[in-house]
Amino acid sequence: NDAPKKAKKEKAGKKGGGGGKRLPKIAKGARDFGPASMVVREKTFKIVTDVFKRHGAESIDTPVFELKETLTGKYGEDSKLIYDLADQGGELLALRYDLTVPFARYLAINNVGNIKRYHIARVYRRDEPSLTRGRYREFYQCDFDIAGQYSSMMPDAEVCKVVTEILDAVPIGPYQIKISHRKLLDAMMSICGVPDEKFRTICSSIDKLDKEPWEAVKKEMCELKGLDEAVADKIEQWVVKKGRPFEVLEDVKGTELAAHPAAKVALEELALLFEYLDGMQCLDKFDFDLSLARGLDYYTGLIYEAVLLDASIGVGSIAAGGRYDDLVGMFKGGGKQVPCVGVSIGIERILAIMERLHGGSTRTSHSQVLVASAGGSMVKERFRVCAELWKAGVCAETVHTAKPKMQKQLERALDAQIPYMIVVGEDEVEKGVVKVKTLSTKEEVTLSRSEYVDVLKKWIAAEPMKEEE
Amino acid sequence: NDAPKKAKKEKAGKKGGGGGKRLPKIAKGARDFGPASMVVREKTFKIVTDVFKRHGAESIDTPVFELKETLTGKYGEDSKLIYDLADQGGELLALRYDLTVPFARYLAINNVGNIKRYHIARVYRRDEPSLTRGRYREFYQCDFDIAGQYSSMMPDAEVCKVVTEILDAVPIGPYQIKISHRKLLDAMMSICGVPDEKFRTICSSIDKLDKEPWEAVKKEMCELKGLDEAVADKIEQWVVKKGRPFEVLEDVKGTELAAHPAAKVALEELALLFEYLDGMQCLDKFDFDLSLARGLDYYTGLIYEAVLLDASIGVGSIAAGGRYDDLVGMFKGGGKQVPCVGVSIGIERILAIMERLHGGSTRTSHSQVLVASAGGSMVKERFRVCAELWKAGVCAETVHTAKPKMQKQLERALDAQIPYMIVVGEDEVEKGVVKVKTLSTKEEVTLSRSEYVDVLKKWIAAEPMKEEE
Structure with missing residues (x-):
């Protein structure tokens, strides 16, 4: 959320004169994005x-709002964070909370x-905004999902690969992806003797192990949630297991967990996935972590979550997802299920890091040529030259001042890092020429009206600005 | 709103079996966009x-919602079309109605x-949807505006030029841009003797002259709106004036209108603008049309509206805008005004025409290579080859079937218009090679694992797919 450079920080609303109106506000947890932010954001989205x-x-693409009933019963406790639209007659609508439920509704x-689709769009949550944690009420998500009946773990492996390619491509430092399986977690609960009705709440305690030590989590489980201490101790022997995927698989082999029917299937799926990730040369990015739980109810298989390793750069999850085979079926009565697996990239956290690390000095406009007056007005002539450049696809501008001083025009070109300047005056018009200045070298050449566009295009093509896409 | 090709039109919700749930609906006046639509849309936005x-x-970029008070009092009668958010505690919010008021609030x-900024984003209006007229409740606008104190008509001329460049670039047939001046219209009313309080309502009658004959409009003015018939007759002599810009200027010269102080300034501004548009080689696209009124209250100077000339392609305005010098000041008490001029491109109408004229046969994915198994599973090996291609920036895919038949893989490549196929089998792995097929020519070559990526990249670069951006 950059304050535009040209802005002077006068508090207009507080001035005494006349109106006395308050300055308008922006909605809580929402942001304006000025040109400098937009350059970083567009580059990252690309x-x-x-x-x-x-x-x-x-x-x-799907609408920003859905029928209220489409979102109902999909987000558990978080449903209270959904933005409802006012009842103005007609349908009851709500702003989308994520891109996954609208995707399932679309299918x-x-x-x-x-x-196999991607969707980059904003979602809305009436959460308590936290600027330091990069939490907003309106924010982008970048989702990639594969829907369809396919061979075991093939789409899952590709989704995992996509996560690594994105996190490798955005320069935000080293990361690790924790990976596990929802059925493994359920089996763990079951063999440890966690009562069925406590599965969810014990899961969410386990999910805190990345931030809190085991003793604190155990205390919460036993004292707050009434879990038997012996059961908690049994859980501990499983949730501390994490590390290189094949090593953890080996570690679990022959145990009570590996013998549990559902867990056995989950472990076989994970073994297959790890083989595929090894084939795609990205297995080193993954840790098999039995403490990974993931909050959302709709996951049915594989789950994963990417975190940055360098806490000085940023904390928390920057991508997460999993397999959700039953969500589409919630919308289709007698219809068949459509199994899905996907990931949501936490792009706002990545953007915040990108802006901090790589923002600031980028150009915000694409002008390659400033068309200047050598003296006097020359407005019509300047516009004529601009139009010739625009027609040829060259980004060009002229200052919107009828009789600009050369100094002002030069300042504009330097400020906006515009590499070339074309100067037109009475003399040039008469002779059918233009002067072209290269601002970095201060070289100046006089070119005929019939050739200058082509010459400039060649120069520009030979030296593309690094800010260009 | 294309139904994806793979979709079978079975009505899942109407089947008898099990659940009996209704199929979910999409909000009225909103749309899903499938891959084929998205290709046309993204191309047009670019x-x-x-x-x-x-x-x-x-x-x-600005948030999709604004404080309710930001939008209040800006849209006149159309305010009833604003989508309010429910009062869930905290601020009262509403979805943006256009991009102009949020822009002024941003400034x-x-x-x-x-x-000088552009903004491409969705806006929301609780209007009666009309699919035939391309009217939706959620739709994109593409706005371009220049804010700031500049020499007379220079930003205005550039905005007009931008409109012509866009309408020339999107292949939707010939168009014309009607142009006039808000102050000229007010002066016309005044000298004809329209009472002040009837200015707005008579204006909106005049605005219908592009669809209705003068007699119908006159009847509305006199019978419905109580205008004196002599006044109406006086209006007629002005509003029929339209045509080539300099000719209409000439026509008006020396008249009562030209002598009116405010009209005199407006005519001078228009004369200057026409000079500039002439310099930019686009004056032929403009008609000076004294019947152009434009609904929105906030215009203070130049107004324009582009229409398609070929009614068989589409009707109605496809771009409109004008100068609004007082809007930013409505937000700033003692602060100084920020004069603005801009245009809003009616991109949904353009998109509807583009989809009709140019949609349908485009590719919706970018895959250049399908990595196939020669027989047996080869999943890990196929993923390994894919990963090598992805790493090199090549768009590649493999079917997500563990033991795919060659015929199925070939069908997928042909269906998705994927030009190359790489075939790997036990034999190829052993020899450290891959087979590369060019599907259009059915040629097949065997390449070593160390060279195939570079060879494919050269082939792809030499023959870029026309669907690529």
């Missing part, structure tokens, strides 16, 4: 989109049985 | 964005005195 496209993903409505 | 960038415009809050 990096992400390029990865999605490289994997053959198609793009879809159900349009009877799409298989698709 | 054309528009390229024009904006060519003119050195910067990009900004006021951030104390931006001058900026």
